[in-house]
Amino acid sequence: MTDLRLVIFDVDGTLVDSQADILAAMGGAFAAVNRPAPDRSAILGIVGLSLPQAMVALAPDLEADRRAVMVEAYKDAYFDLRAKAGVAESSPLYPGVRDVLERLHAHPETLLGVATGKSRRGLDKLIEGHALEHLFVTRHCADDHPSKPHPAMVQAALADTGLDPHRAVMVGDTSFDMEMGAAAGVVPVGVAWGYHPAERLNAAHTVIETIEALPPLLDTIWEDA
Template sequence: MTRLAVFDCDGTLADGQANICLAMALAFADAGLGEPDPRDVRRIVGLSLPQAVAALVPDSMPALHEAVAEGYKRHFRAMRSDGRLAEEPLFPGVVDALGALLDGGWMLGVATGKSDRGLSLLLTQHGLTRHFVTLQTADRHPSKPHPAMLYAAMGEAGVRAERTVMIGDTGFDMAMAAAAGTRAIGVTWGYHGPDELVAAGADRLCDDAATLPALLEQP
């Protein structure tokens, strides 16, 4: 019977934090705000942009959140076009884990706070596009932990919630899985700590991508 493994991107498949922190710092400067602490920026990776900015400056008005979000996108595009964008490396063991899951009969998907363009570029860069049957991004859905991305992924793949697992590195991913009624595996090499992942609903934790295929086979 078909099974679906849905992956977060930043902090789970790829490490894009340096680019994220730089673009956010530039957007804050444009808005006349002090530079955000990179540790705080890493913690909001996985949210859609306006929600991420709101978490960083919660006392500001929504109009400012939107302006900073637009500035972030503008700077990220500029960094990409003028060559300042650093390559977003995949975490060790990710490629082999994806291959093993495909060999084991799993269908694969992505649910990410990235844009369609950003996700497409990353998957193309690493030759992974063909691995995934469903790609859900912040361009078409509410921010995590709203379950819309998982609902859409399951709908496109034709897989029920009880046959689906969400793999991510943040509490947002774990809470989204809980809201959608799927299993959740938290990876500990990303942006939130093990305690946060468990508190948000992780069924299991994974410390090494090489062990992920076997972990997904456990009930």
Template sequence: MYLIIFDCDGTLVDSQDTILHGLRVGYEAVGLPMPDRRTALSIVGLSLERAFLDLVGPDHADKVGMMSDAYRAAKVARRQAGLDHDPLYPGTREALDRLSARDDVVLGIATGKARRGVDHLLDVHDLHGRFVTIQTADTSPSKPHPDMIERALSETGVERHRAVMVGDTSFDMSMARAAKTHALGVTWGYHDHSHLRDSGAQMVIDDFEQLDAALAELLKLDREPA
């Protein structure tokens, strides 16, 4: 059996607009100026408190709790108003359907989102039943700590050399390397090709059409379902 673990934001869904909105609300809550777009999005993939701390630095560490609370409240309000519908990237659904139909593959999620955020994503895009293990910021330290992958391996019983982390940030790649699994970077998210390679990506792909070939090379996974 093989385990393919996906990050969410920047890998499965394009969430930059809703993330930026939440960050802006967090900064407004404590009266700090919002950083530029590129800097703000550079922390996507980290757990929320870790992300705000990286952005504001130790001088404003005392504000991180209030910023995080404001962000979460804004996300809940947007969902209740029907405004939080981050779109899937092109090819996401087809890739997940293709992989989840195989007898020799199980799928997982490892994300800096809270579990309720993942559940919302699964609800909005009707993706329930495809992931046998879901690891979130509620129960694990922030990436790049390997705990999320370690938990996924434990829950599925898959050996680490038969597992791969698919993600768009250096945090994902560093997490995979720390867990001694394979690391596959994608360029349609928040960190570029060189950033992914420098943090441990064994391969980097530019769209979901390249996913099967990359998995075949990394895991020796047959291109056709078992």
């Protein structure tokens, strides 16, 4: 029996606060089809979905080809914003995140991974910009999998590491993260500082208020596993 354990993290709203760029880029996406953007809560409510699914949720009456225009406009606007500001300013790490990631990484039996609705290009740029390359042994994103809450990204992370679901947790800020984790059979851990209110995280095993609460929670989860 292995003592290895896997902690899979969402990115936007969990590790980094990218809401300013998400809101601005979505404004650009709607402007590209001559529509006003939805309000902040509606936009943040779809964070975690892959972009095509996000556009369906936000503009369900729009033709598919016009939603495709919105997807490309969003990508262009997002990368322009990040190029101008730099990753550290555009998508800053939440307080305490780097320290906790390093502490978990230093534990020889703990593996770290990422499952995100970001594109591969966006994920790689973010990880490079924050110098996090050494931390994650598995990274999965929207380019290669169905949108959350489909469990494919978590299942792929388990396959990468050779671990059974009961040896893994999914840490995220949205209902999509929690439902994805539950569907994959791992323990879903919600965070209270992200883009979905805690009451939406119904599928979570536990919702933590600070990132510093994660390491002791993990010890408790795996003591019971």
